[in-house]
Amino acid sequence: MVKEANVVYPSLVDEDANELRHYYYQMLLLRRFEERTGEMYVKAKIGGYCHLNLGEEATIVGLMAALKAEDYIFTNYRDHGYVLARGTPPGPIMAELFGKETGVSGGRGGSMHLFDAERHFMGGYAIVGGQVPLAVGAAYALRYQEKSGVVVAQMGDATTNIGAFYESLNLAKLWKCPVLFFIVNNGYGMGTSVAMGSSEPDLWKKGASFRIHGEQIDGTDVLAVRDACRRLRDYAEREADPVILDMVSFRFRGHSVIDSDRYRNPEFVRKGRQEHDPVRNFATLLHEHAIIDDAWLKATADQVEQEIQQAIDFANASSDPKIEDLYQFMYATEVANTPGPEDALAAVKINRGEV
Amino acid sequence: MPIITYRQALNDTLGEELKRDPNVLLMGEEIGVFQGSYRITEGLLQEYGPKRVVDTPIAEEGFVGVAIGAAMLGLRPVVEIMTINFILVAIDQVVNHASKIHYMFGGQVRVPLVIRTPSGGTGQLGATHSQSFENWFAYCPGLKVVAPATPYDAKGLLRAAIRDDDPVMFIESLALYDTKGDVPEDDDFVVPIGVAEVKRTGTDVTVISYSRMTAVAMQVAQRMANEGISVEVVDLRSLRPLDRPTIIASVKKTNRAVVIAEDWYSYGVTAEIAATIQEEAFDYLDAPVQRVAGIETPLPYAKDLSAASKPSAHSLIYAIRKVME
16 A cells, blocks of 8 residues: 555645535445445345446546546546446446446446446557556547547556557557556456566566656545646646556455355455545545534435435336347447348247247 | 559558548557558558557457447447458457447437458468458348458448448458459449449349459459350348349349358358348249358368369359359
């Protein structure tokens, strides 16, 4: 962990109290959304792979507080919190996890492939490293079209070991692309520690041979994250230059919902959750500065529970995508000799043994 | 109609599309200052400048990914991959990303991308520079794969591909670049993707092919006519979507079929076509479908071995005679 974890901001007096409360609310929303998502997975409401953002709430909320509407975000498969903190309502997100037609990707994507074009959330991607060149391409397009804004290429720590990452660093620098290479460093790529997988464990240094500036940031401190992201975002936009942010945080559970986390020492995990809980630590900080009180915490917790329950209810009440729409999004431009709704119905009948 | 080379048809089309739409840009290795490894982009950097004609480092995975990401924000990149062999290092971006983004995200974003690349091999290029991988991409739902055989189709399909909102693999052939043919000057002429063409009508046997093998098939058809065998040539033009109705209609008429492609025999394009024919025209066949495709080795360098490994006019004639027995 970063040594300066849990630093108390003496300048809280300069902060807008409502904004601070909003950060806490968002972090709690993420925390509870993911905990309830885990429950829904166990209840088999959610299938496939499912990766939770537990422990990364400050990293996500701090980033989103720094971004502007014109910015774009590409993430890996651990994406629920990013969409939620970007402002997408919880209902369509939960509905996507449930595989419903009302989901953010129309039930075609699932947990790892959330998307919200309107909010410039350009997708969760499930091939490690795959999203990184795409993000550089989006930044390339911004520059080409002479638009303002930056692009976030979010990834896990282990992604910094794959070739696509290095090609992306080179191209982003070479072509003056305003990209935030945003490394969520929770210390583990599945069960492989950073030390086991990376000859340079200081991930923020990995841009050195590309002349890309990097910084390590305490990803459990929402204000530290927000401030660093604001500063580096503005730098990237102003100078049309990529930067690396190495956001150090603690992964609360296994890699995915089905990972029993046997490779981490239970005492290490217990202590990590105790000491590096961004949600609880921020509540304590706000409490100490008399920005919130117990009644507010209780009311906020109730509100969050209600919102998430509504999201679950929405997902439960939503319809599955229609069988005849199986081929619906195959092509954006219509083309001859492609199957349609009737082919879908016929194929599915056979596959279901109904013929 | 003016007669121009396949290369010129491609070069003209790229220039015209750059002029027509400011969001069109070309990216690739050696396409600008060097003017293209096979001179397809000759003169375009000089005319349209470095913003529109972008020389890339040797980083196919990186710049193909950049092109996809840029396409998601509304640019229309046309990427040149020097030869199809080199796209293997970028295949994750094409197969796991370009082909899936529109569908997987519920139609919220489009990927108007063209990847142009020559496939197949001639001239002792050896094992790693002579391969045909268009079937790998044709296998993948979400992509469109076209492979023109003539300057006319090269122009019409490239224009269609650039104006299309989906990722299109545009398969060329080194051996076709210098071939000549009629190409209309009409600015709006396009060849539709997903539609095959009967390039020559005949009554005795249907030869189904695409790209360079269509050129071979046309020559062979002419020769067979002199022997009294009437060959119909179906040029697929698109491998995905595949125009099955045109194939089937032709085979139902001639009752015999030979499929020829340059790729390796097993699991290749010819297998797909032959399977389609037996599924949909079995009762019309007077003989088993014959397949002509590449010998299954890494392509050897030595001249005789190399030439002997690729399908040719000889192997096509052999197959036609066999199917006519």
